[in-house]
Amino acid sequence: MTQTNAFRDPSRVNQLIKCIQTEAAPIAERLGRPIQIMEVCGGHTHAIVNTGINQLLPSSIELIHGPGCPVCVLPTTAIDQAVSLAESSNHILASFGDPLRVPGSRHSLLDAKANGAHIQTLYSPLDALKLAKHHPNKTIIFFAIGFDTTIPSTACTLQMAAQQSITNFRVLCHHICLMPVLTTLLERQEIQLDGFLGPGHVSMVIGAKAYASIADKYHKPLVIAGFEPVDILHALYLLVQQLSAQQHSIQNAYSRVVLEEGNKAAQQSINDVFISGIDAKWRGLDLVPGSGLSIRPKYQQHDAVQLLNSQHVAENNTDPVYCKQVLTGSLKPHHCPWFGKQCTPHHPQSGLMVSTEGACAAYYASHAKTAVGTLS
Amino acid sequence: MCLGIPAKIISITDKESATALVETAGVKREACISLLSLQGNSFDDLIGQWVLLHVGFAMAVIDQDEALRTLALLASLEG
Numbered sequence: 522m523t524q525t526n527a528f529r530d531p532s533r534v535n536q537l538i539k540c541i542q543t544e545a546a547p548i549a550e551r552l553g554r555p556i557q558i559m560e561v562c563g564g565h566t567h568a569i570v571n572t573g574i575n576q577l578l579p580s581s582i583e584l585i586h587g588p589g590c591p592v593c594v595l596p597t598t599a600i601d602q603a604v605s606l607a608e609s610s611n612h613i614l615a616s617f618g619d620p621l622r623v624p625g626s627r628h629s630l631l632d633a634k635a636n637g638a639h640i641q642t643l644y645s646p647l648d649a650l651k652l653a654k655h656h657p658n659k660t661i662i663f664f665a666i667g668f669d670t671t672i673p674s675t676a677c678t679l680q681m682a683a684q685q686s687i688t689n690f691r692v693l694c695h696h697i698c699l700m701p702v703l704t705t706l707l708e709r710q711e712i713q714l715d716g717f718l719g720p721g722h723v724s725m726v727i728g729a730k731a732y733a734s735i736a737d738k739y740h741k742p743l744v745i746a747g748f749e750p751v752d753i754l755h756a757l758y759l760l761v762q763q764l765s766a767q768q769h770s771i772q773n774a775y776s777r778v779v780l781e782e783g784n785k786a787a788q789q790s791i792n793d794v795f796i797s798g799i800d801a802k803w804r805g806l807d808l809v810p811g812s813g814l815s816i817r818p819k820y821q822q823h824d825a826v827q828l829l830n831s832q833h834v835a836e837n838n839t840d841p842v843y844c845k846q847v848l849t850g851s852l853k854p855h856h857c858p859w860f861g862k863q864c865t866p867h868h869p870q871s872g873l874m875v876s877t878e879g880a881c882a883a884y885y886a887s888h889a890k891t892a893v894g895t896l897s
Numbered sequence: 898m899c900l901g902i903p904a905k906i907i908s909i910t911d912k913e914s915a916t917a918l919v920e921t922a923g924v925k926r927e928a929c930i931s932l933l934s935l936q937g938n939s940f941d942d943l944i945g946q947w948v949l950l951h952v953g954f955a956m957a958v959i960d961q962d963e964a965l966r967t968l969a970l971l972a973s974l975e976g
């Protein structure tokens with residue numbers, strides 16, 4: 522039993538909404554505007570739009586969709602590198618399904634596949650290791666994307682490849698860490714934020730204590746939340762309680778999964794394989810200091826960077842300006858002039874419209890469910 | 898991408914590679930549990946536990962007592 526149903530219980534949902542309403546109204550009055558809470562994680566964006574939580578909340582609280590969808594912030598360069606590697610007849614590119622439809626500067630991976638490039642979709646990086654064993658004459662390149670939640674699985678798989686001397690397995694690393702983008706957003710001060718809904722599954726890896734500086738240095742509350750409606754509303758309630766008392770601390774409303782320390786074995790595995798704290802480019806956000814990772818020299822024979830030549834590195838980003846505004850929370854997806862017109866899930870302009878966790882795709886799906894024009 | 902699926906550990910299929918058979922909604926599959934065993938959970942203790950699965954790896958044990966504690970806390974709310 523995981524009590525999942527209890528965390529979806531409509532009566533608990535209604536009661537929490539009432540509690541939030543009571544607590545939030547005086548704060549909004551004091552501020553002279555709605556409370557602005559950023560949900561950082563794309564999984565939360567999806568859950569919030571999909572379950573209609575954003576429609577149930579009182580107007581005194583507004584949710585800002587953050588940049589926490591790895592597919593949405595994947596830079597064009599990453600797609601271009603993956604496409605080029607997949608085009609070589611010596612390689613098989615192994616990728617999660619999520620990034621396949623993200624536009625590159627020439628092709629998406631799906632287009633490249635239709636043109637004959639060797640691309641295999643997988644569920645786990647371990648499948649890439651199996652592919653390597655089955656195809657000893659090809660180099661299998663795992664296109665490693667995702668936040669802290671996913672990084673340990675790549676690290677473990679790479680360690681296994683090294684232990685088992687699987688020399689035809691390499692990793693094209695485009696992993697990024699989530700915590701540095703929060704401090705970057707706070708430093709840039711482009712939007713007014715009163716607090717954060719903390720990402721549940723990133724936190725199970727990095728631990729609640731990883732967010733200390735959000736409270737200590739930036740004086741913002743952050744509450745870690747699970748993904749069921751009751752989880753999200755419980756965290757929002759704790760956030761408004763903190764705002765009401767003019768406090769700012771890190772709280773964990775997903776304690777059944779997230780430990781204060783996170784998963785230490787996962788952190789060790791990441792440290793063994795990667796150098797972290799490298800500046801990395803995010804689509805729509807430019808350089809995010811300290812958010813990137815690279816494979817340590819001791820594992821360089823498993824690093825796909827060695828196979829790239831300089832022509833793969835040219836940055837050529839053609840995203841509409843609106844995508845950046847949506848990624849940083851300053852534009853709601855359905856207010857983008859291209860939304861549902863030049864840009865649909867079948868003809869996406871960026872990852873935001875591709876991934877189910879992308880704010881634009883989430884709004885598009887809920888638009889299709891409800892009558893057009895009812896979103897506010 | 899950061900999706901986590903609750904799954905129950907049914908049995909350990911290979912201790913050396915830390916592979917377990919897990920079940921979600923009646924579907925059985927293999928998962929790597931090395932990140933839980935390295936965290937100090939013994940294989941025997943893990944059997945029967947609910948874990949959070951992400952891209953084939955069990956990343957966290959779902960703590961039933963904590964789940965019940967959270968629900969009890971919510972039950973005491975008035976609004």
Ligand code: SF4
Pocket residue numbers: 841843844845847854857858859860861864865869870871872873874881
């Ligand atoms: S609707 Fe399309 S063009 Fe507009 S912000 Fe979203 S992804 Fe970009």
